[in-house]
Amino acid sequence: xxxxxxxxxxxxxxxxxxxxxxxxxxxxxxxxxxxxxxxxxxxxxxxxxxxxxxxxxxxxxxxxxxxxxxxxxxxxxxxxxxxxxxxxxxxxxxxxxxxxxxxxxxxxxxxxxxxxxxxxxxxxxxxxxxxxxxxxxxxxxxxxxxxxxxxxxxxxxxxxxxxxxxxxxxxxxxxxxxxxxxxxxxxxxxxxxxxxxxxxxxxxxxxxxxxxxxxxxxxxxxxxxxxxxxxxxxxxxxxxxxxxxxxxxxxxxxxxxxxxxxxxxxxxxxxxxxxxxxxxxxxxxxxxxxxxxxxxxxxxxxxxxxxxxxxxxxxxxxxxxxxxxxxxxxxxxxxxxxxxxxxxxxxxxxxxxxxxxxxxxxxxxxxxxxxxxxxxxxxxxxxxxxxxx
Numbered sequence: 001x002x003x004x005x006x007x008x009x010x011x012x013x014x015x016x017x018x019x020x021x022x023x024x025x026x027x028x029x030x031x032x033x034x035x036x037x038x039x040x041x042x043x044x045x046x047x048x049x050x051x052x053x054x055x056x057x058x059x060x061x062x063x064x065x066x067x068x069x070x071x072x073x074x075x076x077x078x079x080x081x082x083x084x085x086x087x088x089x090x091x092x093x094x095x096x097x098x099x100x101x102x103x104x105x106x107x108x109x110x111x112x113x114x115x116x117x118x119x120x121x122x123x124x125x126x127x128x129x130x131x132x133x134x135x136x137x138x139x140x141x142x143x144x145x146x147x148x149x150x151x152x153x154x155x156x157x158x159x160x161x162x163x164x165x166x167x168x169x170x171x172x173x174x175x176x177x178x179x180x181x182x183x184x185x186x187x188x189x190x191x192x193x194x195x196x197x198x199x200x201x202x203x204x205x206x207x208x209x210x211x212x213x214x215x216x217x218x219x220x221x222x223x224x225x226x227x228x229x230x231x232x233x234x235x236x237x238x239x240x241x242x243x244x245x246x247x248x249x250x251x252x253x254x255x256x257x258x259x260x261x262x263x264x265x266x267x268x269x270x271x272x273x274x275x276x277x278x279x280x281x282x283x284x285x286x287x288x289x290x291x292x293x294x295x296x297x298x299x300x301x302x303x304x305x306x307x308x309x310x311x312x313x314x315x316x317x318x319x320x321x322x323x324x325x326x327x328x329x330x331x332x333x334x335x336x337x338x339x340x341x342x343x344x345x346x347x348x349x350x351x352x353x354x355x356x357x358x359x360x361x362x363x364x365x366x367x368x369x370x371x372x373x374x375x376x377x378x379x380x381x382x383x384x385x386x387x388x389x
Contacts, residue, residue, distance in 0.1 A: 009081065146161075
């Protein structure tokens with residue numbers, strides 16, 4: 001496999017780099033893992049969120065947002081490697097990438113024409129912000145054990161329950177909600193997807209403060225929330241299969257903007273090591289080298305997955321391999337951060353690095369825990385039997 005750009009890709013990269021430098025002269029505040037080094041805090045201000053919405057509209061108007069979508073969906077039909085190139089260049093200037101758009105793809109595939117018109121393009125333009133109502137306080141890593149109920153009552157559902165670790169819920173416009181509509185069905189069945197307006201009476205999001213002092217995730221209560229039947233995606237009880245399709249995109253190689261972010265962070269770490277007189281320390285040099293190695297392994301796996309997409313293979317179970325590599329890479333690099341920065345990370349003399357470490361810890365839970373990913377790899381890819389109970 002040739003990992004170098006083709007002539008067309010190199011030309012696209014150069015034009016994209018010039019466009020980004022023109023339209024993003026000032027980097028965005030850091031909002032996620034491994035996006036080019038630490039800042040004091042994750043910026044969750046309304047001003048930053050508005051700037052992100054404006055940025056989404058700018059990308060949409062410039063033709064970047066839908067560039068890899070099928071032409072029949074209003075896209076340009078470019079291979080997904082172009083999204084990867086854009087994300088790499090965006091990370092280099094401190095701009096948000098294109099994202100995975102996994103929820104929008106589900107609405108596009110399974111929604112009605114009215115739902116597609118109402119939700120997909122406004123979301124891609126940045127006019128609508130979403131949160132993902134999957135995990136629950138009592139469910140742990142077993143998503144199919146969800147207890148949030150949606151009872152059909154004429155032309156609407158009545159929803160009761162709670163969701164946890166719902167990122168962005170405190171400022172989202174809509175929630176992509178998994179709810180149980182058939183309580184007597186097997187647990188992987190009888191689950192339905194509902195699109196819930198976060199301004200509906202009975203929806204109560206509350207920020208959850210994490211170890212990095214941020215409130216970018218939340219617990220959301222649903223108390224007798226009325227959701228029109230017209231906001232159901234797909235058939236009743238078919239939500240599990242659609243949700244797994246969304247997670248296949250989320251776990252797979254879509255978020256390749258993390259790759260240049262880790263390079264940027266490691267370059268910063270080299271500078272810190274030099275400042276602290278550690279650049280010649282054999283232990284530190286070995287730790288930095290290992291961080292580069294695990295990052296390169298992740299990059300090569302990501303490009304391999306993207307090549308399968310180019311060959312018209314939709315994301316599948318192999319996305320679990322990428323997810324395992326991604327979370328382990330994020331956490332390994334943040335361990336190296338503490339080795340290099342040392343006590344300064346804790347004392348505040350080098351602000352931001354300690355928070356970066358804490359933000360890396362839940363990476364092994366995002367999109368499904370490591371245990372779930374390993375079960376998928378062993379049983380569905382390698383064909384190993386389930387363990388005896």
